[in-house]
Amino acid sequence: MSLRYAKRMDNIKASEIRELLKLTQKPEIISFAGGLPAPELFPVEELEKVSSKVLEEQGTTALQYGPTEGYEPLRVEITKRMEKVGVECKPEDILVTSGSQQGLDFSGKIFLNPGDIVLCESPSYLGAINAFKAYEPEFIGVPTDENGMIMEELEDILKNNDRVRFIYVIPDFQNPSGRTWSIERRKRLIELANEHNVAIIEDNPYGELRFEGEYYPAIKHYDTEGRVIFLGTFSKIFCPGLRLGWVCAEEEVLNKFVLAKQGSDLQSSTISQMQVAKFLEEYDIEAHIENLKKVYKKRRDLMINTMKEEFPEEIKFTNPEGGLFTWVVLPEYMNARDLAVKAIEKNVAFVPGGSFFPNGGNENTLRLNYSSMDDEKIVIGIKRLAEAIKSMMKESQKA
Amino acid sequence: MSLRYAKRMDNIKASEIRELLKLTQKPEIISFAGGLPAPELFPVEELEKVSSKVLEEQGTTALQYGPTEGYEPLRVEITKRMEKVGVECKPEDILVTSGSQQGLDFSGKIFLNPGDIVLCESPSYLGAINAFKAYEPEFIGVPTDENGMIMEELEDILKNNDRVRFIYVIPDFQNPSGRTWSIERRKRLIELANEHNVAIIEDNPYGELRFEGEYYPAIKHYDTEGRVIFLGTFSKIFCPGLRLGWVCAEEEVLNKFVLAKQGSDLQSSTISQMQVAKFLEEYDIEAHIENLKKVYKKRRDLMINTMKEEFPEEIKFTNPEGGLFTWVVLPEYMNARDLAVKAIEKNVAFVPGGSFFPNGGNENTLRLNYSSMDDEKIVIGIKRLAEAIKSMMKESQKA
Structure with missing residues (x-):
């Protein structure tokens, strides 16, 4: 068989x-x-405390179905994380996902027809490439140097390929290279994406973990037309075992992500979302x-x-x-x-x-x-x- | 834009x-x-107790990444649930998913090319139809009566459509109709699926909630060639807020589901899996x-x-x-x-x-x-x- x-x-x-x-x-x-x-x-101890509180105070809500978009107080907390990377947004711009990996899967689902082209850094995150592959795109790896993607190379590729649907980038402490994009490259990326009408998937799991020097604003900070989809996660600043991440995008795009979420798993864990929201309210995440x-x-x-x-x-x-x-x-x-x-x-x-x-x-x-x-x-x-x-x-x- | x-x-x-x-x-x-x-x-109270125990005894494991396939002790517990519906299986036959909704999404991802045909009961579960639609199939609703799908109608459809990839059924207390398939129909479904080499997606969220009369074995109980993919969930017998379900299938098929899971969200929540496993060990779920x-x-x-x-x-x-x-x-x-x-x-x-x-x-x-x-x-x-x-x-x- x-x-x-x-x-x-x-x-x-x-x-x-x-x-x-x-x-x-x-x-x-x-x-x-x-x-x-x-x-x-x-x-661990803090989580144990908030976990007990959530179950004592709102136990039945925590164990019941909740909205696809996510638990409202957590969406509010996430807007504060977005502020830290220079992005002003409203809770309605946030969809809670099961890790940022799920945001990658949805990006493929929403944007890619078979044969469409994904541009990514060369090298790039293996888990993203694997997620996109399910939607049968072709990949072009854009050459990089110590300041991120080389913009002349990117421009050339965009001019010669009209099936590019999105550019996938990890601008801060990239996985696997550890490199960070310069501010000039971030701005130029937006110009090129606007010019060629492609989306940008900005995957930013490590941005808040900067050891030295000043924070760079997220690429989404420079977004003028709502074409940057920002993927964030609690895996690296809190813990990965709860599987909580988020998508931040403009209304039209976010609605597509919400539809993808509905079909894929209805919603992320109600109780985990409430636990993290409570932790962020009661403890000093900074x-x-x-x-x-x-x-x-x-x-x-x-x-x-x-x-x-x-x-x-x-x-x-x-x-x-x-x-x-x-x-x-x-x-x-x-x-x-x-x-x-x-x-x-x-x-x-x-x-x-x-x-x-x-x-x-x-x-x-x-x-x-x-x-x-x-x-x-x-x-x-x-x-x-x-x-x-x-x-x-x-x-x-x-x- | x-x-x-x-x-x-x-x-x-x-x-x-x-x-x-x-x-x-x-x-x-x-x-x-x-x-x-x-x-x-x-x-709620029991969950609070197991939650504290898990965090006290194995806190760092509970908050860390875990295997894509699922937390081993939970997979063992799930085999016991499968026994209850008449299916003997090993922990390796189980993939833990984020609710059975995720098993539906993966079924579409794994089996469907655009234009392929999905057979389902008419009426059928809306959330499944929506999940499958992302993979651009066509649907044929098979007429049903009080004993499930009408087998003569199904046979006719299978004979006249060679692009049928799977038959999606909810054999117990169906959503939305509340109806239950007779044992004869379950057996005949397997014969027809074998004959036409199609998979069966058996969605069984309510099977254990039988108020009267005797339990019917799952359709997978009658599976002779490993073509039934059984989707189960803790949402209805425990609670939906944790988002935990499972896929039970033979090795070759389950491997495909594991690959889909890896790309989609890496794994389900480690801590939730440990909580449910602990609950099942310490309390009387029956x-x-x-x-x-x-x-x-x-x-x-x-x-x-x-x-x-x-x-x-x-x-x-x-x-x-x-x-x-x-x-x-x-x-x-x-x-x-x-x-x-x-x-x-x-x-x-x-x-x-x-x-x-x-x-x-x-x-x-x-x-x-x-x-x-x-x-x-x-x-x-x-x-x-x-x-x-x-x-x-x-x-x-x-x-």
Whole structure:
């Protein structure tokens, strides 16, 4: 017996990262592979308190169906988060989603016919590419440098492709590269999107986790025609286990997202939304974020400094100003997938970078996460990784 | 500015029920419109206790990312629920979803190319039709009688349409009709599906809420080739606010659902899954379900008996053996949408039945929910509805 599946299923592969994460759940593994926030910083006690309060005060509401758009007090709280990235909006501009991943799926559902083109940074977030693939688009990876997408390249691509439906970007501490877009590029992106009538999907899970320097306004801050769809999440500033994120967009576009939500799962968890709203009302999320930043900054410094000390000179890596990831570029003759096998033998895991390129190639790159391992593990893990790199280099020279 | 949306968005309309529910949230309205479980029966205190326990004992795990497939102890508990409907399965056959609505969306995503055909009962669940519409199928509503789909009609349709990808059915206490499939029809459905190599989506949110008579085995119980995909949910036996449901299917098919889940929202809420698993371990869900059945049976009896007393003889309605709904058929010259306007004036709400027919028509039908209103409101509401019906009949006779 073999059932007949939709054509789109030929495109959808298991996420290499999620599969890798399964392999690396042994406790002896030092994992730089996932994008996990540090669990020891989760506000567990506070959540227990608000959880009890919500159930005591509004138990039956918390366990009942609620509106598709989301729990009103949480939508109000989300407008405050949007303010922090320079976006003024009303609660009606917010749809609560099950993580920002759901916003990615809906973006594909709403905008993409088969054969339409998605532009994204090269490299880009694997989970987004996988979500969009279900809607059978083609991908063009736009070359990037340390200031984000290269605007001349983007302009060229837009001029030569009239089936571009949206440009997908992660402007702050990008996953996987750790890079941040300059303000000039943000403004220019809006001009080009206006000119070519395409939407922009701005995915911003890490924007509030800036360790140094000044906050840049979100791309949506510069939006003049309501064509930027902003995806936010509580996963990185609060915790991912509750699965709560949001879409912020103008009325016409947001209505489409609400329709997608209705068909997909009716609504996000009523009780989780009430818990997070209550937490934001009763506790100081800004202080919590400050603490996250302090810890993550220290871990980043430790990882970067250990890499500087231990890695051979030919190995390049980014020094992100925030977020969870740094990006390593090996010499071109090296393959990060082979390195990953060697590293796993030494009980160290990371994600090879090739998967982050929608059109393939770049097998000499890899992504390292520094948020989820403690100081000692970061040092040991990077030292082991350095050994693996050096031994691979030696083998290549012999061959 | 107008962005260009995917063609599929032309098909997707706001659910009439969800829109209606918004209008009927005024406290003075007696609503038979939604499909809401009785909130006063939610196990609020028990949930508060398990919630605290989960956070105290495994707080960091509960708030962290978890596996796409679902929390293992919950998958084990779900196999016990499947046993109750006569399906033996392993935890690996279960994917935890965000309500069974998400299983419907994934069914469309996995099986449907544009123009493929979905067969469903006529009438059928509006939320399923809306979910499938995103994948641009055509619908054929198969005629039904008091024992489910009429098998001769189904066979004819299968013989004459080679693009049928799946048959969508709600065999127990169907939404909206309240009807239950006979065992003979269940068996015959499997034979026909095998013969024509189509999948069956068995949506079973109410199966455990049988007030009288014996349980029928799920259609999946009779599945000989692994072509039945069973969708279950905790919404009706526990509470809907947590948004937890499941898919039970054979390995090959379930893998496709897991891929869909990964792209759509990575996973369902870790903490909610742990809470429900803990509840099922520590409390007696069977006793809870017995209590639900007792209350709902009483409300059904009250609604049916009041309708018998108050409605004119020409009005027909089903007497469901379980679930949440009864189905009313007015004389053909009457329109239930007009009646709904009249009823709302009397502060009574219901859902006109026309929307439940994928190919339209049947405007003289309506759906009544008896689970969410207390005894007094049921009697008052039905009396008011009877008045509205009688006054509309009089007007028609005059005209």
